[in-house]
Amino acid sequence: MLPRHFFIVISLSFLVQSLPKVHLTLVNRKHSFYVVNLQDASIESSDNSSSEAENLTTSKPVTDNLSVVNITEHNDHDPTVSATSLSLEAGKNFTRSLMCYYNIPRLNDRPYAVFPEALNVSLCTHLVVCCAKVVNLTLQPNDLNDIQFYSRIVRLKQVNPKLKILLSLESINDDTGQSFVQMISTNSTRQRFLQSAINTLNQHGFDGIEVSWRFPCFEGPIEQRQLFVDFLHEFRDYINSNHNGSSMLLTAAVSARKEIIDIAYHDIPALARYLDYISLMSYDYHKFAWDTPLLGPNSPLFHMKNEIAMLRTLNVQWSANYWYQNGMPASKIIVGIPSYGRSYTLMNRKNHDYYDLAKGLGVTGDKGYVTFPEICEFLMRPNVTKVYNNVTAELYAYEGAEWISFENEQSSKAKASWILRSGFGGVALKDLNSDDAYRQCTKPNRTGPHISFPIARAIYESLYS
Structure with a gap:
């Protein structure tokens, strides 16, 4: 049994050992930046792994009314995990995927619900529909x-005939996850569920399923990690036997954090045999918590120069390469990019850099989760300052005590370009609903052509242009 406190103790031990050095380096880091104006920076590609971060950004004059700065930080990337040092089995002609995650709308969605007919699925190769759960050993909405x-979503194939639509199975949708744990615990319970799942997928016209277990043996016995492998093995066999080796897809959403990967996924080569893809949850690396009340980027591309110890693993590059190095083919790794942001309340309004103190969640959004329209409206405030960091390939904005880490077209292009150059399988956009941006944040008539999905479009252009 590995309780959640186990991971807190590990994190705190790293932090305590490193506190003196952390304080010194973070203070020094504030003087390592130079500031230039930026608006809609272009992306520069490079085959030189030693200058990967430096070549992500160029600068142009400011053309909006925001106070905008561009923070450029030179980095000392470990060449063993640099983008171009991977010996990729897929080569340059691999198939690139853009997996768009779509949450079925609720009446209380913020700021507005996005219905299936409003989606621009021409930008997506896959649409992952959230969510289903286990009820009495069966797959249920x-x-x-x-x-x-379901039928409205599946009809989107008329717009994009090549679109693959998957149903996401979440382990935590019954609040405790016990129904999922009960289902996966024995061969007989798994077989009963598999029959139900295949019938449901066929009945509604889905092309496959994504399994999202958060996370094997995270709050349960160590045996759960082998149960996860067994479940996927049997699911793959069941698909093959009932579909004659058809194109029904089996994917899994997996953690991007080292402490979870090492414990929850002990046999990554086996996962590679049974899964078509993994969707790497390379986001939420930093969000406010009582035990880590520090500002941080939601989905940093690279580690920052002075991050040390475990902090150096909290970035997209490290996570994707770690899965690859441990046996997952690069072509099967779909790297997550969030379209949402995370908000904090500053402890001191004058201290707004990464790793400065926060005293709580931000006011903007829902429990720190901020959709793109909410970010857009926040940026329209008169005294907002927006900052882009070319190493994290992410932005943050602040006004008063409110601080938000977020993505836009520029940052998502930077990440997608790196994913493309590195030879990974593509991008998992989390979530398409949150990328529901409207022209100049206007609220009237929020339907049809007013929906632009700028992050999805930016990623699409980076992957396929």
Whole structure:
């Protein structure tokens, strides 16, 4: 049994050992930046792994009314995990995927619900529909009203005939996850579930399923990690035997954090045999918590120069390469890019750099989760300062005590370009609903052409242009 406190103790031990050095380096880091104006920076590609971070950004004059700065930080990337040092089996002609995650709308969605007909699925190769759960060893919708959306979602194939639509199975949708744990615990319970799952997928016209277990043996016995492998093995066999080796897809959403990867996924080569893809949850590396009340980027591309110890693993590059190095083919690694942001409340309004103190979640959003329209509206405030960091390939903005880490077209292009150059399988956009941006944040008539999905479009252009 490995309780959640186990990981807190490990994190705190790293932090305590490193506190003197952390304080010194973070103070010094504030003087390592130079500031230039920036608006809609272009992306420069480079085959030189030693200058990967430096070549992500160029600068142009400011053309909006925001106070905007560009923070450029030179980095000392470990060449053993640099983008161009991977011996990629897929080569340059691999198939690139853009997996768009779509949450079935609820009446209380913020700021507005996004219905299936409003989605621009021409930007996506896959659409992953959230969510389903385990009920009495069967696959059931998370909400009874979800079923009425299934046919509307599947009809999107008329717009994009090549679109693959998957249903996401979440382990935590029953609040405790016990129904999922019960289902996966024995061969007989798994077989009963598999029959139900295949029938449901066929009935509604889905092309596959994504399994999202958060996380094997994280709050359960160590045996759960082998149960996860067994479950996927049997799922793959069941698909092959009932579909004659058809194109029904089996994927899994997996952690991007080292302390979870090492414990939850002990046999990554086996996962590679049974899964078509993994969707790497390379986001939420930093969000406010009582035990880590520090500002941080939600989905940093690279580690920053003075990050030390465990902090150096909290970035997209490290996570994707770690999965590859441990046996997952690069072509099967779909790297997550979030379209949402994370908000904090500053402890001191004058201290707004990464790793400065926060005293709580931000006011903007829902429990720190901020959708793109909410970010857009925040940026329209008169005294907002927006900062882009070319190493994290991410932005943050602040006004008063409110601080938000977020993505835009520029940052998502930087990440997608790196994913493309590195030879990974593509991008998992989390979530398409949150990328629901409207022209100049206007609220009236928020339907049809007013929906632009700028992050999805920026990623698409980076992957396929």
